[in-house]
Amino acid sequence: MFSSVTAHASLLWLTLLFCPLTETFKPLISRGDDSLTHRDITQRAIYRKTGQVCHAMATAQGQNWTLPIDDNLTAYTLSRACSPGASSLLAPAFQSVVILIYLSNAAVDVLAALSAPHHFDDETFAEGRDLVAQGAAAVKAAVNRRDFLSARISLGFACHTLQDFYSHSNWIEIGNTVPFSTLIRPDTPLDNLAGPDRATCKNCKGGDCSDNLLPEILQEEKLTSGYFSLVSPVKPPGKCSHGGFSDRTSKQDPVGGINKDDTTASHGHLHLRAAQVAINATMELLEDIRLTTGDKDFLRLVGMSQSSVLCFVVDTTGSMSDDITEAKRVSFSIIDLKRGTQEEPSEYILVPFNDPDIGPLIRTSDADIFKQHINKLSASGGGDIPEMSLSGLLLALTAAPASSDIFVFTDAPAKDAELKSTVTALTESTKSKVTFMLTDSSRSARRRQGSGSPPSNRLAEADAQLYRDLAQASGGQAIEVSKSSLPQATVIIEDSSTPALVTLLQAVRTPVRAENFSFLLDELVSNVMLYITGSSPAFTLYSPTGEAQSHELSEGPLGTIQRVGNLQRMQVNTHNRTGLWEITINSTATFTVKVRGQSSINFLFNFVEAFGRAHGDLNLKQSRPSAGKSASLLMSVTGSESLRVTEVALVPVSGSGAVKGTVEALGGEDFLVTVDELPVGNFIIHLRGETSGASRSSPILFHRQSSTQLRASRVAVTASLNGTLEPGAAITVPFTVETNTTAGSYTIRVRNDRGFSVSFPSSVTLEAGGRAEGTVTLTAPPDTPSGTDVTLTIEAEAPGATDSNYVVISFV
Structure with missing residues (x-):
């Protein structure tokens, strides 16, 4: 994040309640036609390249490979072919990584909406190529330091810009059927560009723009791209426009456009050809990354070898000696038992916390390194009784992959209980499950009390209830045991270290x-x-x-x-x-x-919402959905070559008042689910479906549930990103709070997982049905290392704490 190589890859996971300001390949879903989206292009390219790498590795090992590498590939068929016998373990994790990459891709349309180079608009070929090259370098650097999460986000960002070249330029119109390899080779010259004063287009004839490029541009194979502006019709004389409803330059001579974003676009007759070349170009970028990282790390990058994650958050204060010993024992047992098997954890995360110290965070794929660090833990100090347990958990939530199981060991109340809402927001956002291993210290320690004082149980009922609430909301558990019986309780950790x-x-x-x-x-x-x-x-x-x-x-x-x-x-x-x-x-x-x-059959989901006027498409919603309104979920179901989703319902935690959704198959493993109105209060998602059995004529019926509790909100929080975060410099993050109900003073809370200096208004005032604006200023210390990732959470809480919502921003 802090170098010229990685600065472009800042990714904003936010509530997308405003329309996109430019047009590209549709981000996620094509409705009503056969257009291909950024999701389709990215997913197909990753599947094909992963298949090619697995095929090459199998051939080198003398193994048979029979799976055709085509557009019919799925996470399940690839997992089964790449790792025979482990498909049930790898398919859900593989698909979750692919989803992260294509959601990162789609986010560019909001993050860099008006940046011409991010979309190769306005003939910004050199600048656009720099972004692709910087993105590829960021991916390689992140893989080298074993930060696969950052690598995947950077990869999605780079893929978006690369793919837009084939829709927004005239590369296809001048007769090319293969990728423009110069875009991923920054040391090669960009030749035969149309100069700044060279006319490139003529007026479209009526509504037909299929022949609006000047004949001499086509004959000389001069490269150009369309100009785009949301607010101004001005463009250089004679230049092509992007085209479309939002592009005001397309109303000025030469009128019309040349984009191929979908089949109805100005050059929509070339859309499928452009999309196919974009798929091949994305594969070319992936191959360039693979040549640097090697096959094994490439497969880890795309999630093919991702298994479960072992993540511990450990209190190291004075009375925790027994607990630390047990954390060491159970982690060593899992590592030794599963090392070299398909169930070996793909990553290990450790966050120690004391008072007031948090961390350092240890994140590694090397089991021996994890062993070394957890073996160094010892119990000492602590000061007063409450500890910084939620701060340690917050750090783990921002470091662990989505849907991880996180285990917190402590015997003390939370000193930082005010972080409860932030932790809840991140568990909702990441869908990670948190289990607390809570021990009673009354029989084992007299820490902080003088040797002559009787020991006391430090976890009062209210303290324990905080942990129970967080565990239940995340889909985890709060296990309350004595220190002597903790070894019998940690079997639950061994259970959770099983993949799939x-x-x-x-x-x-x-x-x-x-x-x-x-x-x-x-x-x-x-x-x-x-x-x-x-x-x-x-x-x-x-x-x-x-x-x-x-x-x-x-x-x-x-x-x-x-x-x-x-x-x-x-x-x-x-x-x-x-x-x-x-x-x-x-x-x-x-x-x-x-x-x-x-089981190999499971589902992954994300709330999405309408993009707005540019395409009428949907994009990621990374916060609580809007109460009292309809909602949409983009869902992937893995684990079978042939399956059908028969029902999706949003079920209140209370067990009554379920809301059924309308299910639309999008092809392959993907489905769009729409509900007319969200349930009141906390809810989980139930899925029912059927799949063909290998040895039976009748289908197998299956039922799955989400773990994390979700809820809707009548408060909406949006944010935008101004620039990139650099060491010693401040960055501003404007945000907006809206509500359609309660007027009054809304409390604002802002947290970041690195402890960087942050300033923000403590509250904003809203009228009923109104909105208010504010700004967060975040400053990184001058000595912040390059590659440091930061997660910023902005929360808004209604008067009386009756409702709240949040937005999460990750700088990578």
Whole structure:
């Protein structure tokens, strides 16, 4: 982020509530025609290049390769071919990385909306090529330092600019059917450009622009691109325009445009040809990166070798000696057991915290390096009783890949409880699950109390409830145990280190009566675990065949039950027992119930929303969706060559008032789900579908749930990025808060995960249905190392804390 190589790759993950200001290949979804989007182009290129790399590696090892490398590739078929026997483990992680890359690509249309070089508009060929070259260099540098998250975001950004060249220039019109390789070779000259005074276009004839390039431009194969402006009709005399409704220059002679963004564009008759060359050009860029990184790291970059992540956040204050010993033991056990297997974690993350120190963050793909760092941890100091647990968790959430399982070890209340809303925002944004391993220090330490004073339990009910709330919102758990029984509880960490975990059932209840739950178990799920947390609630599990086992029976026909602290863990015996299972739970206190298993079939989703007037397309919404309004989800379902989504529903955590969505297949593994109105309060997503079985004529029915709790908001927060962040310099981030309900003073909170200096207004005042603006100023210290990534979260909370929303900005 802090060098000329990587500065262009600043990525803003924000709530996209304003229209794009330029036109390109459609970002994500083509509605009503056969146009290809940036999503299509990027995904096809990654799939093809990944297939080529896996094919070459298989051939070199004397293995057979039969999968055709064409547009029919999916994450599942590629995973199965690249790693036979591990497709169920790799497909969901592979697809999640591809999604991150193409969402980063689509974000350029907002981040750099009016930047001509980012879209090769206005004949900015040298500047556009510099951006592509800088992007490729940023990817290679990030891979070299093992920062694959930054590399993937930079890759998506560079791909957007490269792909736009083929839509916005006349490269296709002058007869080319192959990529312009000079764009990824900055040391080669840019020849045969139309000069600044050279006319390039003539007026379109009526609505037909297919013949508006000047004949001599075509004959001499002079390279040009269209001019674009949202506000001014002025362009150099005789120059081509981009064209389209938003382009005011296209109304001035020569009128019309030359873009090929979709089949209805000015040169839409060439759209599919331009898109195909853009796919090949993206593959060429990927090959250039592969030649530098090597095959193994290239496959890690695109997510083909990504497995689970082992992420620990550890309190290192005085009473935590036993906990640290157990964190070492369980991590070493997982590493030693899974090293060299397909289930070996692909990344290790460690965040120690004390008082007041946080970190340093350790992120590595080398298990031995992780071992060295966690082995150095020791318990000391701490000052007063509360600790900086949420600050440590915040750092882990910004470092870990999306959908990670994060484990926090502590025996103390949170000193930084004011970070609760920020942590909640990031768990919603990243869909990572947080499990707290909470130990009672009353029997093991007298830290901070004088040797003659009696020890006390440092976690009061309110303190523990904070951790429970965060765990439940993220889809994790709050495990409350004594220090002596912690080794029995950490088995849950070993469970979660298994790749390709899916959620079959998850619920939180404050009961008034016994309640029944059900989950559908299909034959493609294995290693099923049932977890119930609470004050030892009584439960009975029923199989589809009518067999039953109560909580009182540790060993029974349906599985083995382990009890430790507030956790009951049951390893379920699912042999020949597919179908609908039921659980009856009777409790006098709040409890959670969760059923997880391992399966290749899972779903990934992101809320998207209307782009606006340029294309009527959709783009990423990286915050809470709008309450009382319709909403759309872009969903990918992995794990089968042939599957159909039959139902998607948004189900309130309370269990009543589910809202069903309309499902539209987009081709391959992708679906668009639209709901008319979001549920009130927290909700999760339920998906039902069917897939063909390998050894049966009837389809296999499957049911999956999201883990993270989501919620809608009547507050909207948007932000924009002015420039890039440099060491010792300040950057301003303007933001806007809007609401359609409560007037009054809205509290503003701004956090960043690096502790950089930040200034912002503490509140803004809104009228009902109004909006207010503010500015955040962020300053990085002069000694900030190149490549440092920063995540900035801006929150707005309504009067009385009745509602809130956020926007997350990542500088990479």
